Every structure is written in C-alpha cells, then in structure tokens.
Amino acid sequence: MIQLEQKQQDGTLHLLLQGHWELAQSVAIKAALKAVQPAIAETVVIDVHAVVHLDVTAAWLVYQQVQRWQQQGHDVRFEHFPTEYLGYFDAAAKETEISCATPDKGRLGGVSLMIRRLGKQIFSLGHILHSATIFFGHSLVALFSSLLSPHLFRIRSVFHHVFATGISAVPIVALIACLISIVITYQGGGQLRDLGAELYTVDMVTISVLRELGVLLTAIMVAGRSGSAFAAEIGLMKTNQEVDALQVMGKDPFLILVVPRLVALVVALPLLTIVADIVALAAAALICSTILDISFIQFFTRIETNIEFRTFAAGLIKAPFFAVVIALIGCWQGMRVTGSSESLGKHTTKAVVDSIFLVLVLDALFSVLFYRLGF
Amino acid sequence: MEILISIRNLVNQFGKQRVHDGLNLDIYRGEILGIVGGSGSGKSVLLRSILGLDKPRSGEIEFSGQELTHLTAKDFANLKQHWGVMFQRGALFSSLTVADNIQFPLREFSTLEPDECRELMYVRLEMVGLERHVADKFPAELSGGMVKRVALARALALDPVVLFLDEPTSGLDPVSAEEFDHLIAALHSNLGLTVVMVTHDLDSLFSTCERIAMLVDKQVVAGTLREILANPNPQIQQYFSGGRAKALLKET
Numbered sequence: 001m002i003q004l005e006q007k008q009q010d011g012t013l014h015l016l017l018q019g020h021w022e023l024a025q026s027v028a029i030k031a032a033l034k035a036v037q038p039a040i041a042e043t044v045v046i047d048v049h050a051v052v053h054l055d056v057t058a059a060w061l062v063y064q065q066v067q068r069w070q071q072q073g074h075d076v077r078f079e080h081f082p083t084e085y086l087g088y089f090d091a092a093a094k095e096t097e098i099s100c101a102t103p104d105k106g107r108l109g110g111v112s113l114m115i116r117r118l119g120k121q122i123f124s125l126g127h128i129l130h131s132a133t134i135f136f137g138h139s140l141v142a143l144f145s146s147l148l149s150p151h152l153f154r155i156r157s158v159f160h161h162v163f164a165t166g167i168s169a170v171p172i173v174a175l176i177a178c179l180i181s182i183v184i185t186y187q188g189g190g191q192l193r194d195l196g197a198e199l200y201t202v203d204m205v206t207i208s209v210l211r212e213l214g215v216l217l218t219a220i221m222v223a224g225r226s227g228s229a230f231a232a233e234i235g236l237m238k239t240n241q242e243v244d245a246l247q248v249m250g251k252d253p254f255l256i257l258v259v260p261r262l263v264a265l266v267v268a269l270p271l272l273t274i275v276a277d278i279v280a281l282a283a284a285a286l287i288c289s290t291i292l293d294i295s296f297i298q299f300f301t302r303i304e305t306n307i308e309f310r311t312f313a314a315g316l317i318k319a320p321f322f323a324v325v326i327a328l329i330g331c332w333q334g335m336r337v338t339g340s341s342e343s344l345g346k347h348t349t350k351a352v353v354d355s356i357f358l359v360l361v362l363d364a365l366f367s368v369l370f371y372r373l374g375f
Numbered sequence: 376m377e378i379l380i381s382i383r384n385l386v387n388q389f390g391k392q393r394v395h396d397g398l399n400l401d402i403y404r405g406e407i408l409g410i411v412g413g414s415g416s417g418k419s420v421l422l423r424s425i426l427g428l429d430k431p432r433s434g435e436i437e438f439s440g441q442e443l444t445h446l447t448a449k450d451f452a453n454l455k456q457h458w459g460v461m462f463q464r465g466a467l468f469s470s471l472t473v474a475d476n477i478q479f480p481l482r483e484f485s486t487l488e489p490d491e492c493r494e495l496m497y498v499r500l501e502m503v504g505l506e507r508h509v510a511d512k513f514p515a516e517l518s519g520g521m522v523k524r525v526a527l528a529r530a531l532a533l534d535p536v537v538l539f540l541d542e543p544t545s546g547l548d549p550v551s552a553e554e555f556d557h558l559i560a561a562l563h564s565n566l567g568l569t570v571v572m573v574t575h576d577l578d579s580l581f582s583t584c585e586r587i588a589m590l591v592d593k594q595v596v597a598g599t600l601r602e603i604l605a606n607p608n609p610q611i612q613q614y615f616s617g618g619r620a621k622a623l624l625k626e627t
Binding site: 022023026027055056057058060061064082084085088089091092095096338339340341342 | 469470485486487491494495497498500501502506507513514515531533534564565566
C-alpha cells in the first residue's frame with residue numbers, strides 16, 4: 001500500500017511518500033500523483049525517506065510527474081531520492097531529447113510510397129532469383145562432380161534418405177492412392193452405368209490414375225513430407241553453424257547435404273509412384289467388382305487390351321522431374337534460413353508451397369508436351 | 376541477515392543417478408551468491424529446481440517464507456513476477472525486437488500505458504548500458520555481449536527482488552565479461568537486488584560474489600571465499616588449485 005502526505009509550508013509543498021512504492025501499485029501511484037495540484041509557482045519537495053521500498057518503475061512514475069511539474073514552472077526538489085535512479089532516468093531522458101531532435105526523414109506521399117514498395121519487391125525478387133540460380137548451379141556442379149568421381153558420392157546417406165523419404169512414406173501414399181481411386185470409381189462408375197457403358201469405367205480410372213493422379217498425388221504427398229523435412233533439417237543445421245563447419249573442413253556442403261537428398265528422392269519418388277499405381281488399380285478393381293459387376297478377370301483383361309504401356313510410362317516419366325523440383329526447393333529453402341526460429345518456419349512453409357506449385361506447373365507443361373508429341 | 380530463499384533436504388534424481396542428496400542452502404536477502412561446482416555436479420539442476428522448471432523428488436524450497444512445492448500454479452505464477460531470470464544464451468524471443476522483448480513482461484503483467492512501457496524500456500536499456508538504437512534490432516542481429524545485456528534488461532523489467540543468472544559471462548571476451556561483472560555489481564548495489572548466479576568464471580566468482588555455494592558430493596558447502604578455501608575437502612581444494620585459480624588468488 002502507498003501513502004502520499006501533502007504538507008504546505010511557506011510557499012513550498014512537501015510531499016511525504018510512505019509505504020511500498022512498487023510496480024504492482026502503479027495504478028494507485030499514478031492516481032495519487034495526479035491528485036496533487038501545486039499552486040502556481042510553488043516549490044515542490046519530494047521526500048522519500050519514509051518509503052519502505054521504492055522500485056525503479058515507481059520511481060520513474062514519480063520522475064515523470066516531476067517533469068510535468070517542471071514544465072509548468074514549478075521548482076522541484078528531491079530529498080533522499082536514490083541518486084542512481086536519477087542517473088538512469090536523466091540519461092534515458094537526454095537520449096530521448098536527442099533522438100527527438102534529429103530531423104524526421106519526412107513522410108512519403110501515397111504514390112512515392114507505392115513506388116518505393118514496388119522497387120523493394122523487385123529488388124527482393126531479383127535477390128531470390130540470384131540466390132536460386134547460384135543454388136541450382138552449385139547443386140548441378142556438385143552432382144556432376146560426384147558422378148565423375150564416385151568416391152565423393154555418399155551412398156550410405158542416399159540409402160538413409162531413400163528409407164526416410166520413400167519406404168516410410170509407403171503406407172500413407174498407398175492409403176491416399178486407394179482412397180482417391182475409390183472416389184473416382186464410385187463417381188465415374190455411377191455416371192457411366194446410366195449410359196450402359198460401365199465397362200469404360202476401367203479405361204477411365206486406369207488412364208487417369210496412371211497418367212496423372214498416381215504420380216501427382218504421390219509428388220504432393222512427398223513434397224509435404226520430405227520437402228518440409230529437407231528444409232527444416234538443413235535450416236537447423238544452418239542456424240547451428242553445422243553448414244559452416246563443413247565448409248571450414250573443406251567439404252562442400254552441397255555434396256554432403258544436397259546431392260544425397262536429390263539422388264534419394266529421384267530414386268524414391270518413381271518407386272512410390274509405382275506403389276501408388278498398383279494400389280489404386282487394385283482398389284479400382286475391387287470397387288468395380290462390388291458395384292459394377294465387373295470381375296477381376298474382366299477388369300485386368302480390359303486393361304491389357306485397351307491400355308498401352310506408354311500410358312503408364314507417361315505418368316512414371318514425370319516422377320524424377322517432380323523429385324528434382326521437390327528436393328532442390330526443399331534444400332534451397334533450408335539453405336536460406338537465417339538465425340531466428342521465425343525464419344525457419346517461414347522457409348519450411350515456403351518449401352512445401354513452392355514445390356507443390358512448381359510440381360503442378362511442371363505437370364501442366366508435361367500435359368501440353370505429351371499432347372503435342374501424341375504420347 | 377534475513378533469509379530470502381531456503382532450501383531444505385533437496386533430492387533430485389534422474390533414473391538411477393542421484394544429483395542432489397539432502398541438499399541444504401540458505402540465500403540471504405541482498406547478497407550476491409555464486410553457485411559453483413565441476414561439470415555435471417548439478418548446478419543447473421539446482422537452479423532449475425529453485426525456478427520450478429524441474430520438480431525435485433523431495434525436499435522443500437521456501438521463498439520469503441512461502442513453500443514453493445505446495446503452491447498452486449496461480450500463486451506460483453504471481454510469485455515468479457518477483458524473480459528476474461537470465462538464461463545462459465539469453466533466451467530472447469527471436470521473433471520480437473529488443474524493444475518488444477524488454478517490454479513483454481511489462482505489457483503482460485502490468486497496467487501501464489504502451490508509451491509508459493516504451494519509456495521504461497529505455498530506462499532498462501540505460502541501466503544495462505546499451506544505447507537506444509539497439510531497441511529496434513532483432514536478437515539475431517546482436518553480438519553475444521549485447522544479447523546478455525538485453526536478457527538482463529528483460530529480467531529487470533518487473534523490478535525483481537531476486538535475480539537469477541545462469542552463466543552470465545560464458546561466451547564473452549574477458550573485457551566484456553569484466554564489464555558485465557561490474558554491471559551486475561552496480562545493479563546489485565543500486566537496486567538492492569539479491570543475485571544468485573551459476574558460474575564457471577573464476578574472475579567473476581572472486582570479484583563479484585560475496586558468498587560461494589559449492590556443490591560437493593551432492594551437497595552444498597557455502598561460505599565466503601576465505602571459508603571455502605580453508606575447507607580441507609579434496610574436491611574443493613582441487614577446484615581452486617588449478618593454475619588459473621592460483622593466479623587469481625595471488626591478485627586478491
């Protein structure tokens with residue numbers, strides 16, 4: 001509890017502070033100080049000798065009030081006020097004056113602000129492109145140098161990443177493929193049965209899964225699982241200066257960190273795609289036999305006669321390209337992480353979003369290319 | 376002297392390894408206590424137990440007469456507002472600027488206006504000897520010494536009664552470390568703080584700490600530097616018999 005006693009004595013106002021002047025009492029302190037109204041040109045004396053405990057915040061609140069009184073033309077005298085506190089406050093206040101005195105840069109108008117923002121965006125875009133070019137170039141160099149001198153190639157690391165990105169992803173990829181195939185068979189099969197063309201369900205499901213959905217869903221799944229993992233792993237190593245340590249030891253971090261992940265994903269993604277294709281077709285066959293009365297034998301005979309091998313190949317051939325995109329974006333974003341935990345989160349998110357976006361762009365390009373080639 | 380923190384029969388155990396076995400320690404109001412001990416002797420565990428970060432297996436810890444292990448979470452949280460803690464690597468919030476880091480406790484636990492918080496933040500920066508322009512930087516842009524000072528400023532934000540420092544001078548160059556020791560001593564005398572520091576730095580131990588609590592055989596031996604040095608325990612003698620300690624002792 002705080003107490004503030006006012007005593008008037010020949011033209012001076014004595015303020016006697018008592019009790020615990022602490023941060024927890026800040027509301028009461030401010031109210032008590034506001035209630036003091038010294039007469040014009042009266043000297044104020046602040047006496048704190050009776051205070052049990054005066055902490056910095058409470059003292060500063062008193063100091064603030066004193067400044068206001070001084071501006072109103074009062075003489076203020078401190079008695080028994082801790083001089084160390086006054087030293088801190090005066091120094092901080094002096095710096096405030098200095099920083100206020102330095103001229104403002106001036107407010108920018110709407111248009112110039114927009115131009116400035118646009119310029120900044122363009123510069124940052126240029127910076128990103130620059131960083132990406134350097135990264136991809138360096139990765140390519142590292143990849144080729146490890147191909148030319150195989151002892152640089154870290155096969156154990158590749159196995160580890162094939163396991164982490166491929167084998168441990170099999171259950172979830174299989175489940176997704178199974179579910180999406182069930183959805184298509186149900187939706188498409190129902191429509192085609194009304195036309196009496198239920199046998200065409202087999203063609204529809206097989207072509208859409210083998211050409212597009214199998215590889216695309218697998219790539220999106222892997223981008224979410226492994227792209228983010230790459231970015232986070234490398235990002236944390238970067239903040240922990242492990243990347244610097246490699247560099248100082250004369251080891252190219254790209255050879256050790258990027259190349260194994262790239263190679264592993266290029267191996268793993270096509271294999272996962274094959275798994276997804278098999279599971280999707282099996283699920284489709286099961287649904288066809290239960291709702292459309294197409295037996296397994298009919299289903300697979302139909303595939304054998306109507307679907308060419310290149311339908312399967314057209315899907316599978318895209319997988320390594322998607323893998324390269326996912327691995328490189330993930331590693332690149334990891335390398336761009338700087339110090340803070342916020343930046344780690346930002347770049348991990350960017351790794352996933354950008355790689356899924358680029359996978360879809362690449363898929364669209366492949367569609368156009370295959371159409372032109374008649375593939 | 377008034378006892379501020381009193382630890383009785385503290386037992387800490389991880390798996391089969393017993394770190395503290397019936398440890399007793401009194402910390403007096405207004406002193407600077409240095410907690411020392413070899414690596415793995417349980418200095419940090421002791422500090423974490425006092426701070427309530429690790430729950431001890433048994434024993435009592437009293438803070439100005441209140442038994443901490445039986446407090447409700449709310450009472451404990453209120454009590455902790457009287458503590459300032461500086462972690463070894465600063466533990467500044469990396470997504471906030473220095474200004475927001477120091478103001479964070481004020482904004483969360485006080486009813487002060489935003490511009491008052493800001494001005495008080497500048498006062499804290501002044502107290503730890505940092506310049507004003509540091510306020511708008513992010514922790515990642517600071518040097519090691521500055522991080523420690525900002526962490527100290529944040530620990531001081533709520534005008535604590537007691538300041539806990541975990542390895543305050545580790546990772547600092549000798550000049551910065553000495554400056555930091557002076558800073559702590561100055562704050563201690565200016566603000567009347569109780570300071571408890573875990574340290575490896577013999578310089579700060581000899582120059583700053585008034586009393587030393589040394590962890591030996593899962594217990595604490597406490598006393599002034601002179602008393603500790605006079606203790607015949609072989610572990611204590613070994614700790615202070617290295618070349619660095621001897622050179623420092625000669626000076627003092």
